[in-house]
Amino acid sequence: MAPGLFKCVECNEDANELHRDYSNGILKITICSSCKKPVDKYIEYDPVIILIDATLCKIQAFRHILFNTEINIHWKLCVFCLLCEAYLRWSLLQGSQSNDDPADIIRYTKEWEFYCLFALASLELAVFCIGVLFILWTAQCCSGSSLELKALLKALLLSSYGKVLLIPAVIWEHDFSPLCFSLIRLFVLTSNSQAIRVILNCSRRLSLVAVCGGLLLETWVAQALKTLQVCSQDYLSML
Numbered sequence: 001m002a003p004g005l006f007k008c009v010e011c012n013e014d015a016n017e018l019h020r021d022y023s024n025g026i027l028k029i030t031i032c033s034s035c036k037k038p039v040d041k042y043i044e045y046d047p048v049i050i051l052i053d054a055t056l057c058k059i060q061a062f063r064h065i066l067f068n069t070e071i072n073i074h075w076k077l078c079v080f081c082l083l084c085e086a087y088l089r090w091s092l093l094q095g096s097q098s099n100d101d102p103a104d105i106i107r108y109t110k111e112w113e114f115y116c117l118f119a120l121a122s123l124e125l126a127v128f129c130i131g132v133l134f135i136l137w138t139a140q141c142c143s144g145s146s147l148e149l150k151a152l153l154k155a156l157l158l159s160s161y162g163k164v165l166l167i168p169a170v171i172w173e174h175d176f177s178p179l180c181f182s183l184i185r186l187f188v189l190t191s192n193s194q195a196i197r198v199i200l201n202c203s204r205r206l207s208l209v210a211v212c213g214g215l216l217l218e219t220w221v222a223q224a225l226k227t228l229q230v231c232s233q234d235y236l237s238m239l
Helices: 047-055 059-067 074-095 104-143 149-158 161-171 177-200 204-238
Strands: 019-021 027-029
Touching: 047 059, 059 149, 059 177, 074 104, 074 149, 074 161, 104 149, 104 177, 104 204, 149 177, 161 177, 177 204
Parallel strands: none
Antiparallel strands: 019 027
């Protein structure tokens, strides 16, 4: 990573390096000139500890991941999370339909339903990101600041990793599954809000407003698509 692109995980100040490499393999962690604390204590931590702190939504862990590491798996993670969400919707849909017909046409229909649900989940995610970015862009324009769209989009996608938890929630289905799905959704939104705070170094209020605005837009589009689907089915049934 180029010099000047690091951030202190404690105070968010710029840093030229995370550690200094001396002879004989001796490393010394760089001390922040602003807060007098290590620039990034996580470079000595095990990845499991970093993941636990990120799960707890600690802002220091988010700064380490988003600023001081070269993680470029956000698109792969995004596709995997969308597959998890599509599988959840598909499994709920299949659970409400009782059809044991082994015919190939039935299997192909179910497979096509999964692809449609994946496309729907992708559309809803895109709408959510557009809503969040639009609110943040408006707020930044009013304050005369610029918006790092690429960094924000990467942060939103990485902070949605909680959707992976949908898979075990579906596999170990029980009476509290709807509550688990709601808690997972709340966790993902909380992570999104924390990621926005880290990238923009903004207030908690602005990040929450942006996430809630994106969620409202996503919900409105989902309801509009559902209404359109019901209307089309009613129209076809009348023919």
